[in-house]
Amino acid sequence: MKTNKYLTATLVLLTAFFASAQNAKEAVQDHRQIKVGNAQLERDTKELESFKADVSEFQSAIENGDTKLAQKYRKGILTAMEREIQQTEGKVAQAKREVVQSSVEKGTNRREKRSNRRTFEGTPDDRRDMRRDRRNTRDDRRDKRDDVSDRAELEARSENQKALYESAITDELLGNGILEKFITTMNNDLLETQEEIREDKGELREDRRERRDDRRERKENRLNG
Numbered sequence: 001m002k003t004n005k006y007l008t009a010t011l012v013l014l015t016a017f018f019a020s021a022q023n024a025k026e027a028v029q030d031h032r033q034i035k036v037g038n039a040q041l042e043r044d045t046k047e048l049e050s051f052k053a054d055v056s057e058f059q060s061a062i063e064n065g066d067t068k069l070a071q072k073y074r075k076g077i078l079t080a081m082e083r084e085i086q087q088t089e090g091k092v093a094q095a096k097r098e099v100v101q102s103s104v105e106k107g108t109n110r111r112e113k114r115s116n117r118r119t120f121e122g123t124p125d126d127r128r129d130m131r132r133d134r135r136n137t138r139d140d141r142r143d144k145r146d147d148v149s150d151r152a153e154l155e156a157r158s159e160n161q162k163a164l165y166e167s168a169i170t171d172e173l174l175g176n177g178i179l180e181k182f183i184t185t186m187n188n189d190l191l192e193t194q195e196e197i198r199e200d201k202g203e204l205r206e207d208r209r210e211r212r213d214d215r216r217e218r219k220e221n222r223l224n225g
Helices: 002-063 067-118 124-169 178-224
Strands: none
Touching: 002 067, 002 178, 067 124, 067 178, 124 178
8 A cells, every 4th residue: 555655656756747847848948939039030120121121222213214223122132032932941841840849749748648547546636737738738739730820821921922033033123013012921921920929938938837836736745745
């Protein structure tokens, strides 16, 4: 009987330890993503403003009949469009990796949930584990759904940018709303980055709450042990 109690207590402590380690890992990831997101947001903002300025100068040169100056800005605009397409393709590749990672994390949490069900004895610790499992399952579904949606949106944006670029190459005046449409894709990318940063900050706050709960749980286990 004592052996069973000892094993149960050990299992509870190990579960709490691994949960705490997972929360700490997620917190590190959130911090890194926020840092990367802020740097990306700053870069994209500068590039968008620079692109708008070049477009304005190009259109002014066209209106003034300054062909040489117009060609100079046209070349810069096409180069910027190529850069944006490459950056979007990089984001698509990253989004695909995140979808795979979401699937891996979902599988890990599913196995942990099965383990907790097998050892469930109705103790307060067991009930906390079950609540955590339900929360993880809900988060996994949300993350996977969001990652798939992000990937699809980025893929559509990438194809749109490529189509606009192909049109720009053959249009000396860059007319038919090509530039305005491309600016819209850049602005949408900027808004998406801002939203991702907000989500990462929200997840970081949630991770902090979970770590506090884990510390409280370990303290209670020590006092009750």
